[in-house]
Structures are given as C-alpha cells and as structure tokens.
Amino acid sequence: MQSDSDKLNPSAVSHRLFADQVHKQYENTWFGTAATLINGMILVFVLRGHVQNVNLLVWLAGAGLVSASRLVVYRFYRKSPAAKSNPQKWNAWFLATLFLSGVLWGSAAIVLFPSDSIGHQAFIAFVTGGMVAGAIGAFSAVLPAFYLFSIPALLPLCLRFFMLGNDIHVAMGCMVFLFLLITILTANRMHKDILSLLALRYEKSALIVDLQQEVEQRKAAQGDLRRQKQQVEAIVTQRTAELKDANQRLRAIITYAPLVIWAIDREGRFTFSDGKGMEKLGLTPGRAVGKSVFELFADNGPVMDITRRVLGGEFVSDTIHFRDLFFEVRLQPLRDADGRLAGAIGVAIDVTEQTAAKEALRKSEEKYRDLVENINDVIYAIDRQGVITYVSPVIESVLGYRAEELIGKTFFEYAGRQDQARLKEDYAKALDAVSGPREYRFLDKSGETRWCRVSSRPISEGREKVGIQGVLVDVTRSRRLEEQLQRAQKMEALGTLAGGVAHDLNNILSGIVSYPELLLMDLPEESPLQRPLATIKRSGESAAAIVQDLLALARRGVATHELLNLNRIVTDCLDSPEMSALNALHPNVQISTRLQPDVFNIYGSAVHLFKSVSNLIGNAIEAMPKGGRIEIVTGNRYADSLVAGFDSVREGEYVVLSISDSGIGIPENDRARIFEPFYTKKAMGRNGSGLGMAVVWGTIKDHHGYIDIHSEEGKGTRFDLFFPATRDQSKKSRTPETLSDIAGNGEFILVVDDIPLQREIATGILDRLGYRCEAVASGEEAVEFLRSHTADLVVLDMIMEPGIDGYETFCQIRSLHPEQKAIIASGYSETERVREAQALGAGSYIKKPYTLAAIGKAVKEALQR
DSSP states (O other): OOOOHHHOOOOHHHHHHHHHHHHHOOOOOHHHHHHHHHHHHHHHTTTTTTTTTHHHHHHHHHHEEEOOOOOOOHHHHOOOTTTOOOHHHHHHHHHHHHHHHHHHHHHHHHOOOOOOOOHHHHHHHHHHHHHHHHHHHHHHHHHHHHHHHHHHHHHHHHHHHHOSSSHHHHHHHHHHHHHHHHHHHHHHHHHHHHHHHHHHTTTTHHHHHHHHHHHHHHHHHHHHHHHHHHHHHHHHHHHHHHHHHHHHHHHHHHHHHEEEEEEEESBBBBBEEEEEGGGGGTTTTTTTTTTTTTHHHHOOOHHHHHHHHHHHTTOOOEEEEEEEEEEEEEEEEOOOTTEEEEEEEEEEEHHHHHHHHHHHHHHHHHHHHHHHSSSEEEEEEEEEOBBEEOOTTTTTHSSSSOOHHHTHHHHHHHHOTTTTHHHHHHHHHHHTOOEEEEEEEETTSHHHHHHHEEEEEEEETTEEEEEEEEEEEHHHHHHHHHHHHHHHHHHHHHHHHHHHHHHHHHHHHHHHHHHHHHHHHHHHHHTHHHHHHHHHHHHHHHHHHHHHHHHTTTTOOOOOOOOEHHHHHHHHHHTTTHHHHHHHHHHEEEEEEEEOOOOEEEOOOOHHHHHHHHHHHHHHHTTTTTTTTEEEEEEEEEEEEOOOSSSBBBEEEEEEEEEEOOOOOHHHHHHTTTSTTTTTOSOSSSSOSSSSHHHHHHHHTTTEEEEEEETTTTEEEEEEEEEEEOOOOOOOOOOOOOHHOOOOOSOEEEEOOOHHHHHHHHHHHHHHTTTTEEEESHHHHHHHHHOOOSSSEEEEOOSSSSOOHHHHHHHHHHOOOOOEEEEEESSSSOOOOHHHHHHTTTOEESSSOOOHHHHHHHHHHHHOO
C-alpha cells in the first residue's frame, strides 16, 4: 500500500516541497541574525581607529535594525497557523529582509572602507566573505535568497577594489569576484542537494538518512571554503607579479595605438608620453618626458588652457585645434593617497576628418534652414492623418498663426468650409503621386479668407507613404488683382461703347442746346416763344448731362482739372435743391458730417465730383426705405504700402471721402457688379438709369483715385473714395465775365469741323459776338485755305473723319504760319492729342456742345495771348 505522500499529485508535492524549502530558511534565522550582529560588532571594533566613529555607529545601528526586522518576520511566521499553506507570501518577506542584510554588508565597502590600511581592507573582505560563505548552508534551500544576500554583500567591495585602480587592489577585487562565483556555484550545488533531500522525504523515507549524511558532508565543504579564503591572500601576491607582466604588454600595445597618451605631474612636466599619434604632433614617443607642457606648447593657447584646467582639479573633455589638426581630448586629474593633486593623465584622438565632416554638415543644415525659413513661400509637411508635423515660420505672414501654434493640428481645419471636402479628397490622391498646384481658400487667424496655391508630393519611408510635403503660396493679392483687371477691362469695353454713343449724341444735341440760346437773345422778353425755347434749352442741357454721364463712364468726360476742396463739394451737394427735394421725400433719414477742417486740396472736376457724391448719397438714402443714418467723413490719409481691398490703393497721400449708411447692405455676389453700366437692383419705374455707380467709377478713375467698399447685409454699407492729395493752395476766383467782356472787334476766325451742324452753330455764335467767320469741312481744306489767306484765330475740331485730325491740321498750319493762334474743340474730354496741340502753341480747349459763354471766353483769351 502506498503512503499518503506517495498518493499526492505532482502539484501538491511541488507545493509542499516549496513550503519545506521556505521553512528550512526560517529555521536558520537565529543563526543568521546572530552572525550578523556578532561579526558586525567585531568589524566595527577592528576598524574603530581607521573609520570615523559616526560611520561606525550608523552602520552598526543599521545592522541592528535589519536584524530586528528579520526577527519580527520570523516571529510572525512561527505564530502563523497557516504558514505552510501560503509559502510564497512568507518567502517574499524573508527575501526582502535578507536583501536588506546583504545591502547592509555591501555598504561596509562604502561606509566603513579604510582608505589608509590595506590590511583592514582585507579584513572587511574576510568578514564579508565569511558571512557569504556561511549563507551557503543557511539560505541555499531557496536559491534566490542566497543571491539576494551574497551579490549585494560582495559586489560593492569588488567594485571598490577595482575603482582604486592599483595593481594590488585590482587583484583583490578579482579574488573577491572569484570567491563570489565559487560561492554561487557551491550554493547551486547545495540547493540541488537540499531539493533532492526534501524530495526524497516524499518518496522513500529510507533515503532521508542518506540525505542527512550528505548535508553533513556539505557542511564539511563549507569548512573547505573557509580554507580556500585563506588561500586568496597568497593568490593576490601571485597576481601582482602577473599584473606587472601585463603592464609591460600594455605598454607595447600603447606604443602602436593611433592615439596620444600622456601623463604630467603637478608642475606640468611630462612623466609619460606615448602612442603612435605623437608623430602627428612632430614628437617622438617618450622624448617629451621631463619637459614642461608650458614650454613645448607655449604658442598654443588651447593646449595651455586645458592643461591649466586639469591642474586646477577639473576633468577636461574638449576638442582643440592644434596646427591644422583637431583633437578630441580627455584629461583626468590624478590624486595621491591623501587626496592631493599629483598630476594628470590624458588621451587625445585625431578627429580632423570627423570635424570637417561635421562642419560641412552644419553649414549644409544651416543653409537649408535659412532657405526654408526665409523663403516667401510656406514649406509644410503633414502625416497620413493630415496632422501638421512641420511648417516654416513664414506661415505667420500668410495666416497669422505662429508655426508652433499649428504643429500637431489638423491641416484641413484651417481650410475654408467650401474647400474642406475638396482638400481632403486631393490629399488622399497626393499620397500616391505628386500633386500639381491647386488653389484653396483658407481662414487666417482673424477669420478672413486667404487664397493659397498648394503643391504637394508624397513622403516615403521604404515602400510606405507616411505623409506629404509641399509648398503653400499666398495668391490672395494676385487673385484680387485679376478680379480688378477683369473689372477694369469690362468697364473699358463698356466705356468705349458708351463713348462712341455719347460722341454722336453730342453732335445731335448741339443744335438743341446752342440754337435756343441764340434765339432767346434775339427775342423780346414778352415773346410767347421765350418759354418754349427755354424749355427746349433745359431739355437739351438735361440730355447733355446724360451724355456727360456716358462720357464719364467712358472716362472721357473730365475735361477740367481745377484745384478743389472736397469739403466744399460735399457741402454744396448737401445744400443743393436736388438734395433738399430728396430729403423731403425721405424725412426719416438723418445725414451727419465729420469734415476734417485742414483737409488737403485735390485736382479735378467739380461737376463730376458733385455728380458722384450726389449719386452715392442718393443710393444710401434709397437703401434705407424705413429710415436710418448716413455719415459723411473726410480726412487726410497716407498709405505707406499697398492697401488691398475692392480696389488696391497704392502708396501716397490721399484725401479720403467716406459715405456710410445703416441700410440693407449689398449682397456679396452683387458687389463685383455694382459699377457695371445699366446694372441696377431698383424696381422698374423708379428713378435710376443704371449709370449712377458707373459714373462714380469712371469719375474716380479719371481723378486717378481708388474706391473701396465695406458692406454687410442688414447692417449697412461704406464707400471709401481715395483722391490723390495736393498741397497747392486755391487762388481767389475771378468775377464772371459779362457779354461785353467776351465780345469781338471784327477779328477773322476760321472754323474747322467735319459736322455741318457744328460749323453752323459755331459761326452763328461767333457772328453774334462780333467776329467775322469762315468755315471749312476738313483739315485739308483748312490748310489749303490758309495757303492764300490769313486768320486771326482757328477753331479746330480735334476728331474729323475722314482725313487728318485737329493736331495734324494744326501742325501743317504752323508750318505755313508759325505764329498762328488756335483753340481746340471736341465732344470728348481732353486727350493726349489735345495736349500735344497745346504744347505746339494751341490755346484753350472747349467741349461741345458749344455755349455762348464758353466759346466766347476761349476765343477772347486766345486772341489776347
């Protein structure tokens, strides 16, 4: 029949076996604790004259605390009724206290180590080794317990011997390390034996006796180990001789190594110099011994500096420039047994090639960094998830964000809402191939939209695409310029059409405007024809005003450039009968002004500016059907750089007129078209021909100015008109001329015009003013006439078809009569050809349709020149 132990399953046997191992360890607690206290007190007593008392007392107190902790754990183990049912827990407590004991003995190599006595050092090694040797039998039942005690106990001592560095201590360190290995091997062997002994307890009880005998044999082996320890000292002596031989071999190696190795005393004299690298310094190994560093290298500042530093007790690690070479240098101060500086030892390696390579790499990286960070375009990189991993600093000038604010953020979140989906789709495609330039809308830090052109290419790591990198260019300004150019070209095309129509209408209207004036001069005031003729004259003038709108649209209508004050234009407009009538129709609209008193003057046409201001105020009033507020502001402004807006304002001094209202605002889609001719949002039948804003545009451009619009639906609109400022001051106006002031004295005047009606009107007015007149239909006829005749003055139409124009006619007349006087007339505004004729000697320019006052004044002034 099998015993109960034979019937146990393998798992239960293993559990009970481990519980026996732990129990065996606890049985040796009193022995281990007593050994710790006794040996500790002996060690302290022996070292009392060589180690500070404080260190001895602290270490001894630590021994007492560790021993007490072990006894406490042992007491709880003995009292626990279920100690063997949970051996892992009690094993953990035992290992922890045993590890503290090992650390305690290991700390003796640090706290109690006598620097001045090698014999006492050996005694520490002897005592600590004895404790470890005794631990073989006490703690081999659970092998980790032996490791946790022996390794922390002996390894610090071994390292301390090695750190001292001399031959004896290195040999002693080797012996301690060898002793540790031997004890570990012995403990392993004993551990196996103990396991076997314990296991046999559950197999055959007859073997227990044999195991006990084996244990006794192992104890005898411990005695052998103690005897082996005594042999260590003899071995140390033998190893010392061997180390001397090793030093000689080491010297041979140093001689051929590509290094420079040297040692100096506290005065800086070489006590050793060797290494194949000495040749690069122009020295022979060993020849520098006895010479001073400060003499051999007096002309080399870096060598002198590092030598002074190391002789001052500093560890030196530096790269120095010696002649054309670079050396990486390590210098270690040397101290004697009393801690006083005895000299230094150094090693140098030639790193000239590496230094040159690093410098080339640094310059390359710096050049690349400067290029990336200072280029006007934005360089960026994003990962597969669209997270920004790099962006160059110039991004701040584009979107207003600093580069560090964007790192780690998603690239797509800064795109405009309209372009986010398209940007994500294009990004997915860009991961597979290089993507050509595409333009997207982005939102800057202030919320404004910026147009950017984006190019990208995939980033690869091996075969995997990990993201994209590319270039982002701000094209907002170029887009605006393109829009302005398209708008200007459209206006120019429409203006050309309007100008042609206006020229023909001017010729037709001449009779309607000029003849009633002549007829009214001949009729008595009580004539019944006075009123109809006056009505015809006013209707003609109204039609002429529309023609002037068309000419302004064609940018051919601003004929005069007089010195003006914009404040006066605004006040005249607000005081005009037309504005009074408009205010009466809209009583709920309040108009306020803030006119800068010292506003600069401008050059321009008062009539056209008056018309433009009236149009803008009228539109503002009609934009507030339920009433509201209009504010008119003037002021001086200096634009020190290009101002981007609806119309880009160039650098310079300007007088700015701002007209703002609190009306319905202009929808974004309509803003680009409000200056187009005949474009209107007014209902059919209401005032407005669709030319009002087109006239404003044409007038601003004729005055070399700019216009900007700020509008928000439901909140109102502001127009900013920029006029080039002048510092010229206005002169006092002269008293208007009377009819007698412009009357002639029979002077002969030749009228040249290709339109019969215009010739008839001009000669009729001049005859009435007392001049003799003749008229011809072309420039060629005028030249031919003046070959055989003379004229006091020639009235020249500038545009005549077919044949030569007014300028060419005047040139040919001047070749016949160099002093010939002339004035220029046209339905268009003053052109370059007009100015060329005036430079040649022609007088004033008058605009059709003719009025008696205008042509009379121009003729009088030309004759008096």
